[in-house]
Amino acid sequence: MGKERLEQAFEKCSQKGEKAFIPYIMAGDGGLDILKQQLLFLQEAGADAVELGIPFSDPVADGPVIQEAGKRALQQGVSLRGILETLTSIRTEIKIPIILMTYLNPVFTYGAGQFAADCAAAGVDGCIIPDMPLEEEGIISGELKQSGIALVRLVTLTSPAERIKKIADGAEGFLYAVTIKGTTGARDHFEEETGRFLQQVRSVSNVPVLAGFGISTPQHVREAGKYCDGTVVGSKIIQLLSAAAFNEITDLIQAAKGKVLS
Numbered sequence: 001m002g003k004e005r006l007e008q009a010f011e012k013c014s015q016k017g018e019k020a021f022i023p024y025i026m027a028g029d030g031g032l033d034i035l036k037q038q039l040l041f042l043q044e045a046g047a048d049a050v051e052l053g054i055p056f057s058d059p060v061a062d063g064p065v066i067q068e069a070g071k072r073a074l075q076q077g078v079s080l081r082g083i084l085e086t087l088t089s090i091r092t093e094i095k096i097p098i099i100l101m102t103y104l105n106p107v108f109t110y111g112a113g114q115f116a117a118d119c120a121a122a123g124v125d126g127c128i129i130p131d132m133p134l135e136e137e138g139i140i141s142g143e144l145k146q147s148g149i150a151l152v153r154l155v156t157l158t159s160p161a162e163r164i165k166k167i168a169d170g171a172e173g174f175l176y177a178v179t180i181k182g183t184t185g186a187r188d189h190f191e192e193e194t195g196r197f198l199q200q201v202r203s204v205s206n207v208p209v210l211a212g213f214g215i216s217t218p219q220h221v222r223e224a225g226k227y228c229d230g231t232v233v234g235s236k237i238i239q240l241l242s243a244a245a246f247n248e249i250t251d252l253i254q255a256a257k258g259k260v261l262s
């Protein structure tokens with residue numbers, strides 16, 4: 001449960017000599033009734049964990065694909081409470097770790113203590129809150145710790161080395177290395193600067209380092225995997241899911257496992 005389930009998932013990857021792959025999906029895009037089916041598909045396709053987005057009206061870090069997915073979910077009346085209730089009812093069938101991605105506002109509205117308690121009851125293992133800087137973590141870190149849930153921190157290409165070190169100290173679960181200056185979405189190629197950045201982050205981190213933002217092809221997944229412990233893919237997964245292009249999702253996952261050479 002919680003942080004340990006996340007640690008075990010990464011441990012399993014490194015024992016097998018594979019890179020971790022974490023798909024991001026927007027909870028409730030397509031309705032909450034299909035969430036279980038989506039999670040089961042990703043689990044069976046080999047995802048090591050899932051990052052589950054909470055739809056929010058003002059998603060400052062999200063690019064167009066994820067914004068639209070969030071809008072669709074909100075139009076369906078999907079709420080944080082509804083998501084946690086759904087997770088609670090399906091959790092025993094999903095074995096892989098679940099990391100919630102939410103902005104601060106929905107957590108505030110819900111209440112930090114209640115949020116952490118309900119996340120734990122729903123089997124949530126980690127949380128990513130991108131608009132909460134290190135200095136503000138006190139808002140929720142105590143509550144999450146008490147519930148055994150990892151608070152996953154982000155480092156960005158523009159963070160100075162000293163700041164990266166500070167963020168890496170005491171990091172939980174994994175470190176999310178944002179490999180684009182901007183919002184989520186696709187990129188063309190994988191720049192050399194990105195590789196250096198990932199290596200630098202990895203050199204100061206005690207937890208696995210995963211690269212995310214703008215990773216959309218098996219090639220990107222393999223490239224990033226040379227410099228860190230795995231990848232997170234969001235926008236591309238959302239597009240492929242809505243196009244029912246399940247084989248392409250499997251290809252992305254297998255690229256992290258080193259089994260496809262396309």
Ligand SMILES: O=P(O)(O)OC[C@@H](O)[C@@H](O)c1c[nH]c2ccccc12
Binds near residue numbers: 183
């Ligand atoms: O969509 P991309 O470019 O593949 O990026 C990952 C991403 O979607 C997911 O991790 C995410 C969605 N919204 C976020 C906000 C902050 C940090 C991370 C995220």
